[in-house]
Amino acid sequence: xxxxxxxxxxxxxxxxxxxxxxxxxxxxxxxxxxxxxxxxxxxxxxxxxxxxxxxxxxxxxxxxxxxxxxxxxxxxxxxxxxxxxxxxxxxxxxxxxxxxxxxxxxxxxxxxxxxxxxxxxxxxxxxxxxxxxxxxxxxxxxxxxxxxxxxxxx
Numbered sequence: 001x002x003x004x005x006x007x008x009x010x011x012x013x014x015x016x017x018x019x020x021x022x023x024x025x026x027x028x029x030x031x032x033x034x035x036x037x038x039x040x041x042x043x044x045x046x047x048x049x050x051x052x053x054x055x056x057x058x059x060x061x062x063x064x065x066x067x068x069x070x071x072x073x074x075x076x077x078x079x080x081x082x083x084x085x086x087x088x089x090x091x092x093x094x095x096x097x098x099x100x101x102x103x104x105x106x107x108x109x110x111x112x113x114x115x116x117x118x119x120x121x122x123x124x125x126x127x128x129x130x131x132x133x134x135x136x137x138x139x140x141x142x143x144x145x146x147x148x149x150x151x152x153x154x
Contacts, residue, residue: 001033001034001037001041001042001045001105001144001145002031002032002034002081002082002142002143002145003029003030003031003045003049003142003143003144004030004078004081004140004141004142005027005028005029005052005054005143006027006028006029006133006136006138006139006140007026007027007054007055007135007137007138007140008023008025008027008028008074008133008134008135008136009024009025009133009134009136010022010024010025010133011023011026011028011074011131011132011133011134012074012131012132012133013074013076013121013122013129013130014129014130015123015124015127015128015129015130016127020122020123020124020129021074021076021121021122022074023071023072023073023074023119023121024072025069025071025072025136026066026069026071026072026119027049027066027072027073027074028073028074028076028133029049029073029074029075029076030076030078031075031076031077031078031081031109032077032078032079032080033077033079033082033101033102033105033106034082034095034097034145035094035095035096035097035098035101036097037101037102037105037145038105039108041105041145042105042106042108042109043109043112045109046116047112049066049073049113049143050066050067050113050116051065052065052066052141052143054139054141055068055069055071062139066118067116067117067118071118072118072119072121073118073119074120074122074123074131074133075106075109075113075120075121075122076123076129076131077102077103077106077122077123077126079093079096079097079102080093080096081096082095082096099126102125103125103126110122
């Protein structure tokens with residue numbers, strides 16, 4: 001699995017002109033699922049995300065996680081995170097998991113994040129979405145699991 005994590009002010013996602021998810025501040029997370037990913041990958045990245053210290057403390061140092069900052073998570077599925085554009089000009093998506101494999105892991109990831117008491121808003125899996133956010137910092141972090149679906153060593 002692969003995450004693109006952006007610390008954010010207000011953020012929202014719309015589908016066909018209708019807002020389906022929004023947060024006042026926190027993390028906007030683009031979630032890609034690779035073929036062969038497992039529930040362990042989803043759990044590992046959810047734990048990593050919730051405890052990632054990228055919010056400022058009283059001294060302005062990035063020492064707080066999303067829980068301590070009382071932030072929310074806006075989670076958006078995005079298979080294009082596994083686009084491979086090394087050859088040619090049009091990316092291929094052979095590494096991206098098919099929807100029937102990806103959606104349950106995306107749902108599990110979101111449930112695991114929410115289990116920590118972090119409010120989670122989402123887009124609509126597989127839909128064309130418009131994501132709006134105010135990138136705070138800017139702070140953007142990439143999180144990934146090992147190829148092959150096993151959670152990496154912590």
